[in-house]
Amino acid sequence: MANIGVIGSKGAMGEALRRVIEASGHDYAGGADKGDDVGELAKVSDALVDFSAPAALQANLDAAKRAGVPIVIGTTGLETKHHAMIDTAAREIAVLQTGNTSLGVTLLAHLVREAAGRLGEDWDIEIVEMHHRRKVDAPSGTALLLGEAAAKARKVSLDDVSESGRDGQTGPRTSGAIGFAALRGGTVAGDHSVIFAGEEERITLSHSAENRTIFARGAIRAAEWLREAEPGRYSMEEVLGI
Ligand SMILES: NC(=O)C1=CN([C@@H]2O[C@H](COP(=O)(O)OP(=O)(O)OC[C@H]3O[C@@H](n4cnc5c(N)ncnc54)[C@H](OP(=O)(O)O)[C@@H]3O)[C@@H](O)[C@H]2O)C=CC1
């Protein structure tokens, strides 16, 4: 059993995490939000779970490093500079960053990689996601990780082939593009579909999150796993063994 500290504790995910921590027999070490001293939380935690905001990332990693505790980062909207911060921290502590901690999406990414690798480039790939009206980043972290899975299978860089925000006279679709469309509304916890559109047929691989418990459960499972891990950067595939 472990003391698990939650960063972004007053948010929607923070509340789900607290419930899962307590239900799974761990101790809730406390929470940190904007303006709080995350260093104090790190000192009383065996592991940190961060579902807050990209602006908080460096301070959270620094606090985890100083306390020598592992950290799970579920925050999305991360840019290249944030991934560099994570790589640097992972030299000293165990870190797991993912756009989606659920078992279902971790498996979906495998299926997308498999399909993208087997279908030729004449199969167009479009990724559609829908989230609640409060979500501030687009495309979602999950859509990007699914896009990365498809790009990896096609041996291309997602940055080179990504197309999003189509509007107006766009011209025809770029061959080999991986397209993204983001819908926002209501209270949707997270829906993702990867569409492979070929000549006269389509394959759609989808995942629907019915609530946030699935993300919280995966994050706590990752925190447990990281406690036994050497410093380094890890994935949900490694945690779940799939
Ligand atoms: N990887 C995954 O599986 C999942 C990832 N997410 C991601 O997790 C993040 C949080 O989502 P959600 O809980 O819905 O969002 P909320 O807006 O409900 O909660 C975010 C929380 O983080 C706090 N926060 C903001 N800035 C800072 C900061 N600088 N330092 C510490 N705390 C801060 C907020 O405080 P305040 O309100 O005062 O700003 C708030 O309490 C998002 O990036 C989301 O995309 C969500 C679900 C699953």
Ligand SMILES: O=C(O)C1=N[C@H](C(=O)O)C[C@H](O)C1
């Ligand atoms: O903000 C959310 O709510 C979610 N964010 C993650 C994302 O950006 O993919 C994961 C999940 O879809 C919910």
